[in-house]
């Protein structure tokens with residue numbers, strides 16, 4: 001029987017990054033992949049955000065040399081009304097006053113990248129192999145070796161028994177290892193299915209029409225993303241796999257493809273559908289148990305994707321890195337028991353990954369009660385459109401009546417809609433108030449004070465204390481702010 | 485729809501080799517809720533006399549998404565993967 005320090009199952013981003021880290025720490029490392037090569041079985045949006053530059057610059061620096069790469073500076077949101085008319089186009093540019101959010105060669109905007117998994121996964125797997133890990137492809141792991149309730153290795157479909165001090169399960173959403181070790185069964189409502197179509201198109205025309213942006217489509221039908229690559233793009237839309245599932249997955253995409261603005265776009269860039277993909281994506285309020293004796297779960301297997309936007313590649317690499325570091329630590333102490341590996345959870349909770357999940361329940365509630373409720377979406381879209389109407393130009397260029405009447409009509413519509421959302425806001429948005437940092441609260445309050453001549457006479461601390469006393473509802477936040 | 489539409493099975497690519505059986509169905513547990521039929525992109529599940537039925541040719545048509553396994557609350561669907569190195573190839577994922 002072969003034996004290793006670490007056996008990783010899965011050569012997706014999570015598995016490969018774990019294998020790379022383990023090998024760099026001097027551990028004898030093997031990683032297995034069921035595809036003929038890393039990336040063969042995988043599909044994603046796949047957009048990578050700015051934090052990649054901070055955490056994985058060695059990967060970001062290599063992406064521009066890969067064939068599907070497109071640099072991404074912003075996200076453009078397209079809002080469609082009930083009659084499929086495009087009503088609002090809004091771009092995110094992000095504020096970049098001190099440049100601290102961006103690094104690398106990109107100096108402004110939502111600096112990120114779009115990259116196919118068939119480009120990204122082999123790149124990370126190669127980094128692991130260069131670091132000294134051994135990769136076996138076309139190899140399906142089908143079971144764990146269990147001894148006295150502790151995982152001691154994995155069994156492949158050919159019956160090979162591979163012993164390991166520590167096993168890292170990076171085998172994706174339907175983790176065979178998590179199931180076989182008895183850690184969990186189905187996600188039972190916490191997992192989405194994301195159908196996606198790859199369109200091939202003309203590169204120059206895509207440059208001219210979308211440039212360096214990802215697109216999102218929102219409408220009463222719910223939402224869809226459009227990730228743009230060098231000479232192609234993905235259109236995808238997801239939904240939780242629950243008993244209220246009511247459409248065939250390809251029809252979720254057809255619904256977006258019906259939008260005349262999307263059809264026109266396809267015509268202009270000469271797009272045609274090239275590949276259809278469907279993939280699970282866990283989307284949970286928080287990751288469930290992520291370790292057991294002798295084994296840790298990373299990436300999708302552990303339920304790590306972002307609870308707000310479902311992004312999961314960064315989470316897979318981050319959890320893979322932390323799992324490998326924990327493995328090295330546990331092996332050096334000669335204790336890989338469940339109790340020892342609780343260190344993994346402590347570490348990821350203390351990392352940016354833990355922060356990402358600290359408002360998981362709130363983020364999931366917001367989606368759950370908005371985007372998948374067509375009636376609410378219909379009203380929400382009216383609200384967004386109405387809000388976007390209230391700017392000086394809307395009054396100037398609305399020729400449906402005299403300007404004063406137009407303005408009043410806009411306001412009236414708005415005030416009709418606002419109460420409908422107060423309950424939603426109160427219940428699902430307000431809890432996020434706790435996420436606003438005390439420094440920001442303090443800054444806002446002091447700025448407000450600066451505008452009121454009489455209050456300027458009061459010392460800042462006294463002013464903040466007085467507010468704290470007055471406003472019992474916001475009490476705890478103000479108290480913290482006053483304390484800094 | 486004008487201009488652009490698609491047929492799922494024309495947009496899926498596969499490698500060579502025998503996948504072996506990788507989905508199993510236990511009619512005893514099935515209550516005929518029909519959810520597997522709705523979530524399958526490839527249309528491989530149908531209902532007959534109050535029970536689900538998996539197309540016999542599923543090995544050549546399945547997308548390996550595992551949605552039928554995840555959605556079935558009765559545990560009537562078991563899913564493992566095709567043999568290593570066989571099955572769907574995602575070229576532009």
Ligand SMILES: Cc1cc2nc3c(=O)[nH]c(=O)nc-3n(C[C@H](O)[C@H](O)[C@H](O)COP(=O)(O)OP(=O)(O)OC[C@H]3O[C@@H](n4cnc5c(N)ncnc54)[C@H](O)[C@@H]3O)c2cc1C
Nearest residue numbers: 010012013014034044045046047141172299300312313316
């Ligand atoms: C359609 C879609 C769009 C998405 N868009 C984005 C996006 O834009 N940005 C983003 O950051 N995230 C996105 N995500 C999420 C992201 O794809 C995942 O979170 C990420 O791939 C998780 O990485 P992983 O390494 O944990 O798992 P995976 O990428 O699923 O990798 C698991 C690997 O293990 C292999 N494997 C599985 N079982 C076995 C076994 N038994 N034996 C051997 N090998 C096995 C698989 O072949 C695979 O290579 C998207 C997901 C989907 C489905």
Ligand code: SF4
Nearest residue numbers: 514515517518520556
């Ligand atoms: S989802 Fe399960 S219980 Fe429902 S019809 Fe399909 S197999 Fe039967």
Ligand code: SF4
Nearest residue numbers: 524546547549550552
């Ligand atoms: S795995 Fe996906 S494509 Fe295959 S039968 Fe199940 S639902 Fe259909």
